[in-house]
Every structure is written in structure tokens, then in C-alpha cells.
Amino acid sequence: MRIEDIDTTAYRQDEVLFFIRIKGKAHFFDRIYGRTAVERLFPGFDDYRTFSEYPGIADHYIDFDTRTLADLRAGHYDVYNRCIHPELPSIIARCRGLRSIPFVEAKELVLLHTAFFVEFLRQHPYRLIVIHVIDNYVLDVAIRVARDADVKVLVLSEFFIQGYRRNTLYGEYRHAREPSPEESTRVREYFIRREKSFWLKGVTALTCARLALYVQAAYAARYFLRYLIGYKLRGNRSYEYRFAHLFGSISPRDLLVDRYFDAIDPAWLEARRDELIYLPLHVYPEANVDYWMADFRHADYYTGLYEALSYLRDRGKTVLVKEHPGFLYLREWRVYEMLKRFDNVKLVHPFSPAARQLDSLRYVMVWMGSAGVEAMMNGRIVVSFHPNYYSDGFVPHYHQIDSARPLSEEEKERLVRHILAGVYPA
Numbered sequence: 001m002r003i004e005d006i007d008t009t010a011y012r013q014d015e016v017l018f019f020i021r022i023k024g025k026a027h028f029f030d031r032i033y034g035r036t037a038v039e040r041l042f043p044g045f046d047d048y049r050t051f052s053e054y055p056g057i058a059d060h061y062i063d064f065d066t067r068t069l070a071d072l073r074a075g076h077y078d079v080y081n082r083c084i085h086p087e088l089p090s091i092i093a094r095c096r097g098l099r100s101i102p103f104v105e106a107k108e109l110v111l112l113h114t115a116f117f118v119e120f121l122r123q124h125p126y127r128l129i130v131i132h133v134i135d136n137y138v139l140d141v142a143i144r145v146a147r148d149a150d151v152k153v154l155v156l157s158e159f160f161i162q163g164y165r166r167n168t169l170y171g172e173y174r175h176a177r178e179p180s181p182e183e184s185t186r187v188r189e190y191f192i193r194r195e196k197s198f199w200l201k202g203v204t205a206l207t208c209a210r211l212a213l214y215v216q217a218a219y220a221a222r223y224f225l226r227y228l229i230g231y232k233l234r235g236n237r238s239y240e241y242r243f244a245h246l247f248g249s250i251s252p253r254d255l256l257v258d259r260y261f262d263a264i265d266p267a268w269l270e271a272r273r274d275e276l277i278y279l280p281l282h283v284y285p286e287a288n289v290d291y292w293m294a295d296f297r298h299a300d301y302y303t304g305l306y307e308a309l310s311y312l313r314d315r316g317k318t319v320l321v322k323e324h325p326g327f328l329y330l331r332e333w334r335v336y337e338m339l340k341r342f343d344n345v346k347l348v349h350p351f352s353p354a355a356r357q358l359d360s361l362r363y364v365m366v367w368m369g370s371a372g373v374e375a376m377m378n379g380r381i382v383v384s385f386h387p388n389y390y391s392d393g394f395v396p397h398y399h400q401i402d403s404a405r406p407l408s409e410e411e412k413e414r415l416v417r418h419i420l421a422g423v424y425p426a
Contacts, residue, residue, distance in 0.1 A: 001041050003167050003424055004174055006128065006152050008041040013049070015127040016042065017060075019139065020050045022240070024057050032132050033156045037165055037426035041154075049126070053138055053239050060124070062138060064116040065237050069108060076115040083148040084114050084141060090296035095137035096285045097243035099299075109237065110141055117145040128152045133287045134169060138239050140291075143169060156426070160370040161190060165426040171292025171368075173389040179420035188416045191370075191377035194359060203325050205351045209255065212329035216250040223249075253333040260336035262346040264320075264354035269361075277312065277319045277363040277401075280371045281305075283327045288368040294387050301367070302335060306342075308365065308385050308398055313344040317401070319365070322358060325350040365398050376415060379406050390419050 001008050020028040029035055029048065038048070052058035084091070091110060092098040098106040129151055134140050143153050157166045167174055179187075226244035230236045269276070282289050282301060290299040298304045312319055321339060323331070328350055339345050348354050364382045366372035372382045372395060383398040384391050394415050396404045407415065 001424075003041075003154065004176055006154055008128075008154070009043065011042070011128050013042075013045045013047065015125065016045075016049065017124075017126040017129050018048050018050045019129070019131040020052050020058055022052075022054050022057065025050055028132075033130075034158075034165075034426060037156060040426060041156075060120070062113075062116065062142075062238070064109075064112045065235075067112055067115055069111060072111065072115050076111075076118055079118050079145060079148055080111060080114045083144045084110060087144070091137055091140050093296045094290045094293075094299045095140065096246060096290065097239060098137050100243070100246060109242075110137060113138060113141040114145060117142050118149075121146060121149045121151060126151060128154060130154045130156060133157045134291050135287045136239055159423050161187065161423075163425060164423040166423050168292075168389065168422075171288075171294070171389055173392070173422050175421050176424050177421060179417055184413065184416050184420060187420060188377060188412065191374045191416075194374055194378070205328060208326070208328040208330075212250055212255055215248045215330060219248040219250060222247070248330075250330065251333070254331065255329050257329065257331070257333050257336050258349065260333075260340055260347055261323075261349040261352070264346060264348060264352070264357075266353065266357060269320075269354060269357050272318070273360050274362045275318070276361050277317055277365055278358045278361040278375075279308075279319050279321045279365045280369070281321060281324050281327070281331075282367055282369070283324055284331070292368060292388070298386055302338075304367075304385055306338065309339075309342045309345060311399065312365075312401075313342055315402075316344075318344050318346070320346050320348050320354075320358060320361070322348040322355055323350045325355075363401065363404075365401075366395075373415070373419065376407050377412055381406055389422060390415065394418075 018028075018033070025048065028050075029038055039045075042048075049060075050058035051060035051062060053062050055061045055063075088107065088110065092103070092106050098109065129143070129146050131139055131143070131153065133155065134143060146153055153169065155165075155167045155169060157168065158164075159166050167176065222240075222244045226236075226241045230241040231244065236242070284301045289301040293299050309319060309321075319342075336347065339347055348358065359378070362381055364372060364375040364380050365385065366375075366382060366388075367385050368388050372384065373390060375382050376394070381401075381404045382395050383401045383404050384395045385398055388395075394407065394411065
């Protein structure tokens with residue numbers, strides 16, 4: 001199968017390297033990559049070479065911490081200066097780990113990983129690397145070094161319509177194919193039906209609470225075993241140890257955020273449906289709103305959110321901010337407290353009756369995701385904080401909200417075809 005300039009059938013089994021994580025090869029190929037997608041792309045493979053940040057689960061372990069800066073050679077710095085150093089501010093800003101530590105340590109970690117991957121690719125004859133998404137600096141450095149070494153990279157990133165994948169490193173749009181008219185019609189009808197993303201089906205406030213309790217317990221275990229023992233005591237600076245204290249930290253107050261959500265009068269909302277703005281929150285951190293932001297200086301989602309709300313407040317706009325239905329009780333309570341300081345904001349509980357009414361509001365503001373496409377297909381006016389892979393020519397910047405308009409029928413058709421041309425069935 002050909003995806004852009006990569007013919008996946010042109011590679012031998014020992015020339016392709018797949019990235020996996022802690023739950024192992026079976027989980028990553030069945031649940032993350034998708035067994036059907038992998039088998040379609042690489043027919044005839046009976047095994048898959050893998051690499052990972054975790055020891056003992058893959059063919060290759062990213063063991064970067066066996067070197068010090070004194071061990072780096074001129075050739076390592078040549079590669080670093082060619083493909084890493086010009087983008088160092090972006091690499092640090094986009095990574096939730098690196099941006100939380102001093103610059104000197106962040107640069108040291110990037111240098112050591114650069115040297116590791118330079119040597120790794122010299123020693124192993126891989127011609128194609130397959131990843132899920134870039135969501136931390138380890139993969140970011142690996143992919144930059146691979147491309148410098150003329151090693152191709154393929155992304156098997158799920159799409160918000162089940163059965164499709166995107167091949168994108170940093171959220172950029174890549175033309176992959178020409179969809180048929182029948183496919184375009186089918187997908188347009190999917191958006192008009194306002195179907196939930198497949199991974200949100202069956203999610204309720206109760207399942208969110210259960211997930212939050214599980215995440216809290218898992219965080220406590222990771223903090224003790226990985227951060228305190230692995231990093232603090234034993235000095236393991238690999239990503240999942242050095243930054244274990246940052247991921248999934250849930251406090252008891254995060255489970256008590258229902259009090260921040262506003263009671264929305266249905267009649268009030270209906271009477272103002274043509275002037276209110278609907279703004280759905282993202283899961284955060286996630287690749288959509290750090291690695292996929294065109295400008296790395298906006299990789300911190302919350303400051304961008306507050307900037308947009310300030311702009312809209314100064315123009316007398318009331319914004320209904322709805323929590324993501326899959327992230328309830330997982331967001332830090334301080335974010336809700338800050339949002340409540342905006343007198344033009346009403347917070348909407350994702351499982352309240354008001355959440356269902358938001359589909360009738362005339363204006364929608366998005367960062368990424370399916371909400372914007374769905375809204376445009378249903379005749380609503382959509383603006384975005386930042387350019388994204390489907391916005392060019394279709395979605396104006398939110399500063400143009402007063403002059404924005406709904407898409408015509410011809411524009412809706414072009415938008416769907418544009419989106420489908422950037423993904424491939426898998």
C-alpha cells in the first residue's frame with residue numbers, strides 16, 4: 001500500500017521498526033496501531049521489530065543514559081546542529097516534560113537522546129520507522145534524527161472517524177489520496193448525524209469518576225516506584241521515570257468540581273442561541289494541542305484558552321465552555337477556578353441537559369477535533385484559535401468572528417473531500 005511517498009510493501013520485515021509502550025507488543029498492535037491496519041500495510045510480516053522507552057518489552061530499549069556529554073563526538077554534534085538545534089525551543093516547549101524543568105537539563109537530555117539515535121541508526125539497517133503519534137521529546141528527537149539519516153517515518157494515528165488513519169508528524173496536513181463521491185457522501189452524513197467519536201460511546205459521569213479513581217491510584221504507584229525510587233534514588237532519567245510525577249496527578253479536589261458548573265436555563269439558552277459561543281474543552285495534555293499546534297509558543301493550551309476568552313469578553317461575547325466528556329474529574333480544579341473568574345463564561349457539565357442544547361448554538365470556537373467539522377456540516381459558524389489541518393480556507397481565526405459565516409453546500413462538500421484526502425482507510 002502506498003501512503004504518500006512510502007510504499008509499505010517495498011520493505012522487508014527486518015527493515016521496519018515499530019514503536020511500542022509499557023503494555024507491550026500485543027496491546028500496541030491490537031489496540032493502538034490496529035491489527036487490521038498493520039496487516040494491510042505490511043502483508044506477509046509474521047513478526048514486528050520494536051523499540052521502546054521501557055526496558056524488557058521490545059527488541060530495542062532506548063537506553064540513552066549510559067552516556068554523558070563528555071562521550072559525545074563531533075559527529076553527534078553535527079547531526080544535532082543540523083536537525084535538532086534550530087528547533088530546540090519548539091522541542092522543549094511542546095514536550096510536557098521538558099518544559100517543566102530547567103533549560104540546561106532539557107538541552108542535555110535532548111543531546112543525549114540525539115547521540116543515542118545517531119548510533120542506533122548506524123548500527124541497525126532500518127529503513128522505515130512506524131510510530132503512533134509524537135507526544136514527547138524522545139520520539140520528537142528520534143524522528144528528526146531518522147529523517148536526517150534518510151530513514152522514512154510512517155504514523156499510524158487514529159482518526160475521529162473509526163476505520164481511518166492519519167499520517168502526520170506535527171499535525172500538518174498531508175494529501176494522501178482522492179476519495180470517491182460515495183465515500184464523501186457517507187462521511188458527510190456521519191457528521192450531520194452528530195455521532196459521538198467511537199471512543200466516547202458509553203462514557204458517563206460514573207465511568208469518568210471510576211476512571212479518575214483508577215488514575216489516582218496508578219499515579220501514586222508511578223510516583224513511588226518510578227519517580228522516587230527509579231529517578232530520585234537510582235537516577236533513571238528515561239522519560240517515564242524522570243517525569244512520572246507529572247502524569248495523571250489527581251487531587252481529591254479534582255473529584256469535587258461539579259460545583260463549578262453552571263445551571264443553565266434552557267429558555268435562556270434558546271433565546272440567545274444566535275449570539276452565544278460554544279467552546280468545547282480538550283483533553284490536556286495531548287498531542288492535539290501541544291505537538292499539533294502550528295506555533296510552538298501556543299503549546300500551553302490553557303494560556304491560549306484564557307487569551308481567547310479575554311478577547312471575547314472585551315467584545316461582549318458570552319462563551320459556554322463545555323468540559324470534554326472523557327476528561328471529567330481528570331482536569332485540575334484550578335483550571336475551573338480560573339475559568340470562573342471570566343464573567344463572560346458559563347461552565348457546562350458534559351452530561352447535563354444543557355450540553356445537548358449546545359448543538360443548536362450558532363457560533364462554535366475550536367482548536368482541533370471533530371466538533372468544528374460537525375458544526376460546519378450542520379450550518380453553524382466556526383472559528384478557530386489557531387490554524388489546523390482542516391481549517392485552511394474553511395475556518396477563520398476567532399478574531400474574525402463578527403465577519404464569519406456558515407459554509408455553503410459547495411464548501412461543505414469541498415471540506416469533507418479535503419479531510420478525506422488527508423487520511424487513508426485502515
